[in-house]
Amino acid sequence: MRIVPYAARPGLVTSYLRQLRQRSLTLSDNLFAYVLNLPALVVVLALIAYPIGYSFWLSLHRYNLKRPDLYRFVGIENYREILTDRVFLNSLKVSVIFSLLSVSLILVLSLTFALLLNETFLGRGVMRSLVLLPWAIPGVVNGMMWSWIFNAKIGALNGLLYSLGLIDAYRQWLSSPTSALLAAVFAHVWNMVPFSVIILLAGLASIPGELYDAARVDRCGVFQRFMHVTLPWLMHPLLIVLILQTMNAFRTFDTIYVLTGGGPGEATNVIALQTVRTVLDFTDFGQGNAYAYVIMLITLIISIVYVRLLYKRGSFET
Amino acid sequence: MTARVQTWHERVSWKSIALYACSFVVACYLLAPFLWLVLTSFMTEAEARSVPPHWIPERPTASNYAAFVNPSPELRMVGSRAIEETPRALLNSAVVSLSTAxxxxxxxxxxxxxxxxLNFRGGRLLLMAYLASRMVPGIAIIIPFYILMRKLQLLDTYLALILSYSTFTLPFTIWMLKDYFRTIPRDLEDAARVDRCGWFGMMWRVFLPISAPGLIAAAVFAFMFSWNEFLFALFLTSTIQSKTIPIVVANFATDLDVQFTFMAAAGVLAVIPPLALALVFQRLIVQGLAAGSVKG
Incomplete structure (x- = not known):
């Protein structure tokens, strides 16, 4: 190739300059990317990472806001205390039962609703909009709404069941430990079902129609089609629903705070509620942080399982 | 499927009857609790407390809503704080949620x-870090966050709420927008480059306008999260200077002698903005939720 002086071919100069600029662009891709990420990183580090570390540090201290003079390092004392504390163990138990009940109910309901909404029928569009309704309702309003539905004297549930002849006297739903817990589960489930329905519907929509045609050719019944086509394809979205809802249930707070306030006694005193009590009512920041850390560890375990399972299935896109 | 003539009992099959029956039950389940709240908010207190309950208000009244704007002297006497605080709390919520978005x-x-x-070193790791921070439960960091805000003297200000909500929604927004941006063809950017637009010019004039649907969806999610959030607001706010609507609704609910119809009206007001957004941007929200979680 003959070397042509740049000055002789002005067009070449600009193209060379452009090349140069582009090369410098690619060279600094790394730098540029981190500059772009800087604001987000600062926020996440300062307001999530730092508090996580600080929380752990505080959980190793005796720290009551009302008695700052008692502030001192106590090591794992707080953890030892709460792990032998009856109130803590109870709230952990309540949370586990609450989560198990909620998640299984959510799975059953959302799968049913999603299968229903996946059929073609008149008014399906309206139904799909309707599904979003409970999702849009703030947890606090949800708790308030259900507290009135379950109200012993004037509640809708009593009124409805009584007029249908299903109960012979008004019941005090929120006063017995078992029914109060069930009421909390119900309220929580109502609020959370839509999210799962949407995920499952997206999963159902991704199943190729030919599979159903093939199953029909093979004379598979409805049940067999469900077992051999629908369910295997839904495993992934079901898994996501399972894990996200477990995490949701485990950290649930606002609905129960308003609905039962943890009562009667400590029957619905889930772990998040107990944490807030420890901090706001007893101003015990040391122990409160120990609580917070236990919740975080449990959530962490769930999310590790989540990410690993998704990775294994090779469906994790970044 | 081949089209063939159907007899009437094939068209009105048991399957479709079952289908409609099931959808009716599901529709009731989804709608009834909230519908009852709405109906109650238009009742007088006496009617709302009647046994057996009235399902439809006999003489619908908007007085419960009017009380928020203009509380009657007797209400002022009773000192129903929550009633007076509702309008301001709605405003606070709007400011905080919009700013967060x-x-x-x-x-x-x-x-x-x-x-x-950009294909950059550590990108994947960084993305995972954002995902991990999305998993951190609010309750786990609320205490140090509270202490931090107290040190910065930001307690009971909008800024504290906006900071915390932005932090919480940021990872999800990044994931959502990343997916959306990938669907936008590169040619457009290259064309803008050839036209000698700088990066900012290209973003502002070409890239962001095309990404509008994705941006709107992300903004709607951030708004709804902030509007509904309760835990952080409970810790970070103390007066009506910054109290958001969930706090005031919770005050209603835990206050024993409050009238239920006011509470119902406040609840309905608190639901309107997120519900309206959910219905208006239904398609975007459904896509966002599905993509955000199905893909991880």
């Missing part, structure tokens, strides 16, 4: 662009 978009756009377009 905007701050969120501003910060997340840069980060999301880097993941959508």
């Amino acid at each position: 905007l701050v969120n978009l501003f910060i997340a756009t840069f980060a999301a662009y880097s993941f959508a377009r």
Whole structure:
């Protein structure tokens, strides 16, 4: 190739300059990317990472806001205390039962609703909009709404069941430990079902129609089609629903705070509620942080399982 | 499927009857609890407390809503604090949620662009770090967050709420926008480059306008999260200077002698903005939720 002086071919100069600029662009891709990420990183580090570390540090201290003079390092004392504390163990138990009940109910309901909404029928569009309704309702309003539905004297549930002849006297739903817990589960489930329905519907929509045609050719019944086509394809979205809802249930707070306030006694005193009590009512920041850390560890375990399972299935896109 | 003539009992099959019956039950389940709240908010207190309950208000009244704007002297006497606080709390919620949505978009756009377009060292790891921070439960960091805000003297200000909500929604927004940005063809950017637009010019004039649906969806999610959030508001706010609507609704609910119809009306007001957004941007929200979680 003959070397042509740049000055002789002005067009070449600009193209060379452009090349140069582009090369410098690619060279600094790394730098540029981190500059772009800087604001987000600062926020996440300062307001999530730092508090996580600080929380752990505080959980190793005796720290009551009302008695700052008692502030001192106590090591794992707080953890030892709460792990032998009856109130803590109870709230952990309540949370586990609450989560198990909620998640299984959510799975059953959302799968049913999603299968229903996946059929073609008149008014399906309206139904799909309707599904979003409970999702849009703030947890606090949800708790308030259900507290009135379950109200012993004037509640809708009593009124409805009584007029249908299903109960012979008004019941005090929120006063017995078992029914109060069930009421909390119900309220929580109502609020959370839509999210799962949407995920499952997206999963159902991704199943190729030919599979159903093939199953029909093979004379598979409805049940067999469900077992051999629908369910295997839904495993992934079901898994996501399972894990996200477990995490949701485990950290649930606002609905129960308003609905039962943890009562009667400590029957619905889930772990998040107990944490807030420890901090706001007893101003015990040391122990409160120990609580917070236990919740975080449990959530962490769930999310590790989540990410690993998704990775294994090779469906994790970044 | 081949089209063939159907007899009437094939068309009105048991399957479709069952289908409609089931959808009716599901529709009731989804709608009834909230519908009852709405109906109650238009009743007088006496009617709302009647046994057996009235399902439909006999003489619908908007007086419960009017009380928020203009509380009657007797209400003022009773000193129903929550009633007086409702309008201001709605305003606070609106300011905080809107600001969060905007701050969120501003910060997340840069980060999301880097993941959508640049192949950089540590990118994957960084993305995972954002995902991990999305998993951190609010309750786990509320205490140090509270202490931090107290040190910065930001307790009971909008800023504390906006900061915390932005932090919480940021990872999700980044993930969502990253996915959306990847669907936008590169040619457009290259064309803008050839036209000698700088990066900012290209983003502002070409890239962001095309990404509008994704940006709107992300903003709607951030808004709804902030509007509904309760835990952080409980810790970070103390007076009506910054109390958001969930706090006031909770005050209603835990206050024993409050009239239920006011509470119902406040609840309905608190639901309107997120519900309206959910219905207006239904398609975007459904896509966002499905993509955000199905893909991880």
